[in-house]
Amino acid sequence: MPTFPNPELYELYQRDLGDIWEAARVAGVKPGTIRVWETRGKIERVRLDDDRPLYHLPTIKAAAQVKPGRPKAA
Template identity: 50%
Template sequence: MEYVQPPAGTLTTSLAAMAAGVQPATIRDWVRRGILTRCGGTPLRPVYRIEDVKAARAAAKPTRPGQRTVQVA
């Protein structure tokens, strides 16, 4: 079950993905790579600070030749 409304100043995985202009799988990848840190929620329904999502979007860099980059608008 998704949050009706996440705690103030935080985003769910799907909301963080929409805010960063990426897929939810990318948010989970950023967490796995240490670019983004969860700030609460549950193991199945994590939440992220808005500032951390913005920083992760700016910090995300390709790690393999030919990997696409995140376009910052």
């Protein structure tokens, strides 16, 4: 299960979906970073009938706000 799961399919809107280039733009990263996040289980693709790799852009934006690294000791 990804760290940032997508909403259920019935909750998705077409306007909130984008390809890897749009996802990278929303996150402020390169498309390769989106692929790394997917490989590491941080995010997941939206699976539709045509099997085009699409991403839920609000989920990508939320994932981008979490900075990498270890938390500071308390």
